[in-house]
Amino acid sequence: MTITVYLPLLLALPLALAARRLAARGAPGPAAWALAGTAAVTALASTWSLTMLALTMLDDVPPLAALDDRPGLRLPEPVPGPVALAAGLLLAGGAVRLAAEVRRRTVTHRRLRAIGDPDQEVVVADWSAPMAVAVPGRAPVRGRLLLTTGILRLLDPGERSVVLAHERAHLAHRHHRLTSMTAAAAALNPVLIPVHRAVEFLVERWADEVAAAEVGDRGLAARAVARAALAASGPGTVLGIDGGAVVQRVRALSRPTPPPLRRRLAGPALLGLVTLAVASVATAAFVDLARAWL
Template identity: 30%
Template sequence: MVLWQAIALAGGLSMVGAPIVYGLAPLGASVPESLGAAATLALAENTAAAAPPELRAWHIFALCAGVLLAGHLLLTLARTYFRVLGARRRHRQLVDLLSTPLTNTRDEADTQVIEHQTPLAYCLPGRTHASSVTVLSRGLLETLSAPELEAVVAHEQTHLRQRHHLLTMAFEAWYRALPWLPTNRYGREAVLELTEMLADDGALRHCSPETLLRSLALSSVEAPQQPEAPIGESRDCSDGPGTPAALITGARLQRLLAPPAPLGPLATSSTLLASAALLGVPTGLLLLS
């Protein structure tokens, strides 16, 4: 997860920084010097006369492209955030109206039950963990045993405690800003799968792998494909139990059937160093160019 975040941040910084640095290059020997010269040039009465002869039209084009790309990324992230926030608020109001509390769970977050026969479980994040809510359907309660239900609740509430919706929302915004970039699509899919694996790990602290697998299988037998939801709501906390069986196969299912050995100190350190290098090296080269 750390590595994918580093890839996304390094990609964004490089895509924005490279054209800006190239556009500023004729104005100074370093980025701070070039920025100061650009500000002086922008405030000059006769910009054309004050511009150095090395400054060409393509430098201005590159500078504008970098600034526009940065604005596009930031606006897409803001738009995604506010759309998700509004949809989540409306959804929470409906849940409050149509559900009843379930009190026999060990977590401090709300657990609500909706009267629907489709086996379904998902979570609605709040500003804090205590203000978040886990939603279960009546069909799920009637399908699962008590240990299996505890596994489902632990899975969903791990999403809430670890704030997975913030990660998935950021990668969703990054994908929507530049959908033609393959790494955006791969990153979004990888992060979604990794958050589910992390939630599985949270559930496994309260149950056995067999219990979790049974809960996933039983709650996926009759569950239809979920309809398209607002940005960040369709997959950030709701594709564990209660989603089609096809969505829990592959690497995640294999990981539950045959748990791999945890990463050793060398592999963990190498991953962290690679992530730091992805962020630091390109950014440092741009600043020193």
């Protein structure tokens, strides 16, 4: 097998390094889609590379192992045994992480959907903790909003309108699909964790921009984000805010609406195409090896 089988494992690194810079400039929507799509391609390609490497261990299984001792028969050598074993272990680890991530999201969504009347578009829970969550629904229902009395008491009417517009934007644009996609990609390939975090930030910025446009006041939107962040009792409880990301979001809302800057997305698109091309070459080499052995 050629060196191309290892390249998809390495191509995740430049995407991870560039993710934060891409998330910092321009309109958040196109960047979120570009990063999520490229992360999915990269994760699938790296997983397929690990699969091909792990499958080379089959040459040690009878009757293929007996072919090594046949005189005059020169078969192409697969990758070293330790490399194939390491690939198998990495595959198993990725599968466990993916299963855990799917279970966590499934359980969380089920619990949130069980709160209140399922036919209500907005559910208000009598909880002191300030929280506003967009709960995705199954098609054709887009979902509903879950608010607590804690967040309603905290904000004035104008700021509440920002919260509602923000959470409705999450449902309207199906942001949970982008974050789920990158969470799965990061589970399969942990190098992509920074990309997942960047997409989580971008969908919050995207919802911020939609809310600011809907209320027609970027200053009001910035104030609502800042006040909700100060009262948040934990990561993601109010407007998806966690840690220092709120500072970047408030600063962005304090500036004019960002331009698309689609040219900056050429890098992730090109990286995705290169990854697909490299994976195709590696697959062709693997098929040649399999034919020789079988």
